[in-house]
Amino acid sequence: MSDPHRSGCPINLTLEVLGDRWSLIVIRDVMFGNRRHFRELLQNSEEGIASNILTDRLKKLVGKGLLSRADDPTHKQKGIYSLTEMSIDLVPLLAEMGAWGRKHLPVSEDLAIRAELLEQGGRSLWQDFMAELRALHLGVPMPADTPSALARLTEAYLEVRARMDAAKGS
Numbered sequence: 012m013s014d015p016h017r018s019g020c021p022i023n024l025t026l027e028v029l030g031d032r033w034s035l036i037v038i039r040d041v042m043f044g045n046r047r048h049f050r051e052l053l054q055n056s057e058e059g060i061a062s063n064i065l066t067d068r069l070k071k072l073v074g075k076g077l078l079s080r081a082d083d084p085t086h087k088q089k090g091i092y093s094l095t096e097m098s099i100d101l102v103p104l105l106a107e108m109g110a111w112g113r114k115h116l117p118v119s120e121d122l123a124i125r126a127e128l129l130e131q132g133g134r135s136l137w138q139d140f141m142a143e144l145r146a147l148h149l150g151v152p153m154p155a156d157t158p159s160a161l162a163r164l165t166e167a168y169l170e171v172r173a174r175m176d177a178a179k180g181s
């Protein structure tokens with residue numbers, strides 16, 4: 012039986028799991044937007060993911076162990092998606108990707124603010140964020156006195172959006 016991978020290179024293997032057009036975007040939306048249901052992911056997608064593509068990526072990410080899916084107790088046909096430890100470990104990679112994008116690409120202020128804060132906060136903020144994600148998605152208790160990184164990132168985003176919306180209205 013032949014090896015299904017092009018090579019055993021860790022970069023290649025990572026790209027085989029995450030290198031398509033949508034997988035990291037779906038993980039980003041669960042991670043930073045706390046979008047846990049299909050409808051939230053579909054309707055709040057900045058990039059406009061199609062429902063069939065979202066369905067495919069969610070199945071792929073669950074199958075690869077990056078997301079888990081549980082039945083929603085409030086509705087028989089709904090599922091709740093959660094990050095796994097494997098996807099929480101992507102926080103440093105996403106932070107570095109955001110920093111690279113801010114440096115080299117024409118980003119929008121509102122969508123770049125979280126990347127800016129993660130870059131400025133460094134590994135300490137990343138660790139706090141990862142601890143919070145473990146609490147939200149895996150039920151691991153947060154270490155005492157750990158500030159809410161998600162709240163800080165979300166508040167900064169909302170403040171920039173409000174300022175941009177106010178500027179449009181004037």
